[in-house]
Amino acid sequence: MYSLKIWELVFILIGSFLLLLPNESLSSPLSSSDPSSYTNFLEKRYAEHHEFYEYHEFHDSNEYHEKSYNIKITKGPYAPDGFKRDVYLVNGQFPGPPIECNKGDVLVINVENHLNEDTTIHSHGIFQRGTPWYDGVPGQTQGGIPPHKKFSYKFKVDQSGTYWYHSHSRAQYTEGLLGPLIVHDPNDPYLHEYDEEIIVILQDWYHTDSKTLLATFLSPESEGNEPDPDNGLINGKNSYNCSWAPDGSKCNSNAPLAKFKLVYGKRYRFRIINTSAFATFIFSIDDHPLDVIEVEGMITKRHTVHRLPINIAQRYSVIVKADKPKKKYWMRSEMESACFAAPATNLNPLIKAIVEYEGCDNKNPSSTAWSDDVENCVDLNAKDLKPYKPQKVPKVDRKIEITINFKPDENNVTLGYINNSTYKIDIKNPTLYKVFDGVKKFDVDQNAFILEKDGEVIDIILKNEDAGEHPFHLVCVVNN
Ligand SMILES: [Cu+2]
Structure with a gap:
């Protein structure tokens, strides 16, 4: 649930339904x-x-x-x-x-x-x-x-x-x-609590081009089940078991993993971004606790975890201390394939990268994974995350309820719905142009919510009727 201050008339919400666009x-x-x-x-x-x-x-x-x-x-x-x-x-x-x-x-x-x-x-x-x-x-x-x-x-x-x-x-x-x-x-309050920054991009990876995948997904045959990824990447790298690749493909089983170099004694702010199409990951670095300090632009009080669940489009900053014996450690991004509707075959759900201390020997990592239990397919508990500066929740003027579900349309193609309406893109006349043209009423399939009062505080209540998790994000606020 989010509270938003919106100045004026129109705002548009789009969920993460990119794969569902016609x-x-x-x-x-x-x-x-x-x-x-x-x-x-x-x-x-x-x-x-x-x-x-x-x-x-x-x-x-x-x-x-x-x-x-x-x-x-x-x-x-x-x-x-x-x-x-x-x-x-x-x-x-x-x-x-x-x-x-x-x-x-x-x-x-x-x-x-x-x-x-x-x-x-x-x-x-x-x-x-x-x-x-x-x-x-x-x-x-x-x-x-x-x-x-x-x-x-x-x-x-x-x-x-x-x-x-x-x-x-x-x-x-x-x-x-x-x-x-x-x-x-x-003026970041944590600026003096770390020495360097490291960006970590997590993503799921498909070996088939997205136009083919999208066409299959938007056909009755998919029954609304998203295609399973073939692999996952950390900063654009991973290896793959080429015996799983179709005959005739160009494939090298020895592709290098991503490497992160640490200097003993330094403190690092890892900025972790899940840019996936479909997969949630559990991120960890063997033997190194992660102190969460930022969630998607919001600075939080330190919260230590060993294994960090990260859903699509989510971002976390964590502080990691390089204070362990100087050797190599595994960074792990565990794809939560247990949340997939159809079981994935020929997929290694454990994506690894190497974290190595400067001056360590050349031996491959032999570290073992954290054994903490993390509930499958569930986000980090928001109750554990406290804003660095406590914020007052403003008085709510209006509530908007948004129910999300997925169901087959008249052609038996499964589509996403917001309050029973599936969004239809009008590429030639975007919503903003319509606003410019003075349009005040939008077709139902535009899923537009019109706010009448200047300075209204809105509670958006998202009800997910689907079996899977669906992260939402506010794309833009348009004032007219
Ligand atoms: Cu986005």
């Missing part, structure tokens, strides 16, 4: 030979609607520190776990490079789409207050960035913590179109 063509909303015209078109539309928005003019660099990143999106062959297939690359890297800034900065992400299909970049967890059009959700806040066009996202970051950026077009992120987004806070 596989509609995301054809370009504009065709033009000028690569910048698409960005200009949106800028112009936003500028026309100044009266609705506290439109941020970021051009005065004295007022804001601007941090710019250029990201070039391509597709090419790569073998993260030794199995070669086509993946999405960000600046030629898999997963994408980190984007980092300080709290209060204006972040500029210049995207060059070198694909033969549309894409968008969503900054996951960033509130986009005053700049909802830069949320990067096709059909909600923009059309897709057409092939071979550029688009710039520009927004002020008034929050801190561990986030990630990813494509919000179809299932591109499940094939590598993602990277970490880290917002540093010069």
